[in-house]
Every structure is written in C-alpha cells, then in structure tokens.
Amino acid sequence: MANDKRNALRTNQAGFSLLEVMSVALISMIITMTALPNMINAIGNIRMRSSMTSLAGVLQNCRILAVKQNKAMTTHFVARAYGSSSGVIAYVKLAIDSSDLGTGDSQVQLEAPVTRVTAPSGPGAPPTLDVSQLSFTPQTGDPTFNPTGLPCxxxxxxxxxxxxxxxxxxxxxxxxxxxxxxxxSPAGRLKKWYWSGSAWTD
Incomplete structure (x- = not known):
C-alpha cells in the first residue's frame, strides 16, 4: 500500500519531456519571427511620427519668432554626426544671418536614422506629392517666415x-x-504626411 502511494506521488511529480519543451520553444520562435517585422515597422512609424511632430514644432516656433521680432526668420537643415550614426538638425536664425548652428538657436534633432531628401528615390520609394494633393507648387529650400507669419x-x-x-x-x-x-502651404499651414505603402496619408 505504501509503495503504491509512493509510485503515485512520483507519477504526479513527473515534469515535461524534452520533446515537449522543444516543441513549445519552436512554436514561440515561430510566433516571434512572424511578429518581428510588424514590431520593427511599428517602432519605425513611431520614430518617424515623433520626428515630424518635433520638426513641425520648430517651424511653428520660427513663425512665432518672426512675428514677435518683426523680422524674417529662417529654419535651416543640417546633417550632423553623433555617435555611430548621423541625423538631421533643424534650427532657426534670422534670415539675414548666414552663420552656422549656435547653441542659442532654437533647434530640434530628428531621431536617427531619419534622413532628409529632396525627393523620394530608390526601390519602393513613393511618388512626390503633387499640386493636386498640396494645392500649391512646392519649393524645397530652407523655409523663411516673414514678419506677418507667412512662409517665403x-x-x-x-x-x-x-x-x-x-x-x-x-x-x-x-x-x-x-x-x-x-x-x-503659402498660408502657413503645416501638414504631416506618411506613406502607407500605397498612398500618402495624414
């Protein structure tokens, strides 16, 4: 009787077999590999949206400074290296000031590896936004805001x-x-656009 109880106890305490553990590990790996691309894209989308929001903020600040100081103010873009990568910095100066970025300038650093280009190019690149979408013919130079707050x-x-x-x-x-x-826009409206893979959305 005592032996039967001990045998039953041993049976109840039996663990997982190696095959069961390996099966669970394999299933977990498959799920992870399936979800990983979506996770990477989600993180990239968050980083891109954060950068566009930061850039819109510094452009709005440029506009406010132009009106407040009653002087034309320009937002400049410059690529700077930091750490093992490089990124884009947008900074604000008087339109007549051609000096480089200074510590006292209103500025924002876009999250690496976000890079500015004149127009999309390369495999999978989206088309440029056209007049029918923007309602104006766009320029790509550094934007200035005049004392009335309009871009020029x-x-x-x-x-x-x-x-x-x-x-x-x-x-x-x-x-x-x-x-x-x-x-x-020529009226000063800022709009953020994101490529969905098939169309530009806001």
Missing part, C-alpha cells in the same frame, strides 16, 4: 510668398524604408 523663400532681402515640401525616410530591416513628408 528668402533671397538677398527679398522674400516672395510660397509653399514648401520636405521629404524624410528612415532605414529599416530588409532594406526597407519608412517615408514621411511635411508641407507648408
């Missing part, structure tokens, strides 16, 4: 009103890229 293209003291568009991409797994754009 500053050159030699002149600053004709106009709209702008800027494109950005990041690098993701399997040589993929995430794309975003930020437009400034």
């Amino acid at each position: 293209a500053y050159s030699g003291g002149n600053c004709p009103n106009g709209g702008f568009i800027y494109y950005f991409h990041d690098a993701r797994a399997a040589a993929q890229m995430g794309w975003a754009a930020l437009s400034i």
Whole structure:
C-alpha cells in the first residue's frame, strides 16, 4: 500500500519531456519571427511620427519668432554626426544671418536614422506629392517666415510668398524604408504626411 502511494506521488511529480519543451520553444520562435517585422515597422512609424511632430514644432516656433521680432526668420537643415550614426538638425536664425548652428538657436534633432531628401528615390520609394494633393507648387529650400507669419523663400532681402515640401525616410530591416513628408502651404499651414505603402496619408 505504501509503495503504491509512493509510485503515485512520483507519477504526479513527473515534469515535461524534452520533446515537449522543444516543441513549445519552436512554436514561440515561430510566433516571434512572424511578429518581428510588424514590431520593427511599428517602432519605425513611431520614430518617424515623433520626428515630424518635433520638426513641425520648430517651424511653428520660427513663425512665432518672426512675428514677435518683426523680422524674417529662417529654419535651416543640417546633417550632423553623433555617435555611430548621423541625423538631421533643424534650427532657426534670422534670415539675414548666414552663420552656422549656435547653441542659442532654437533647434530640434530628428531621431536617427531619419534622413532628409529632396525627393523620394530608390526601390519602393513613393511618388512626390503633387499640386493636386498640396494645392500649391512646392519649393524645397530652407523655409523663411516673414514678419506677418507667412512662409517665403528668402533671397538677398527679398522674400516672395510660397509653399514648401520636405521629404524624410528612415532605414529599416530588409532594406526597407519608412517615408514621411511635411508641407507648408503659402498660408502657413503645416501638414504631416506618411506613406502607407500605397498612398500618402495624414
């Protein structure tokens, strides 16, 4: 009787077999490998949206400074290396000030590896946003805001009103890229655009 109880106890205490453990591990790996690309894209999308929001903020600040100081203010873009990568910095100066980025300038650093390009290119790149989508013919130079808060293209003291568009991409797994754009209408409206893989959305 006592032996039967001990045998039953041993049976109840039996663990998982090696085959069962390996099966569970294999299933977990398959699930992880399936979900990983979606996780990478989700992280990339968050990073891109965060960068566009930060850039929109510094452009709005440029506009506010132009009105407040009653002077034309320009937002410049520059690529700078930091750590093992490089990224884009947008900073604000007086339109007549051609000096480099200074510590006192209003600025924002986009999250690496977000890169600015004049127009999308390369495998899987989206088309540029056209007049039918923007309702204006865009420029791609550094944007200036005049003392009334309207965007313009500053050159030699002149600053004709106009709209702008800027494109950005990041690098993701399997040589993929995430794309975003930020437009400034001639009226000064900022709009963030994101490429869904088939269309530009906001």
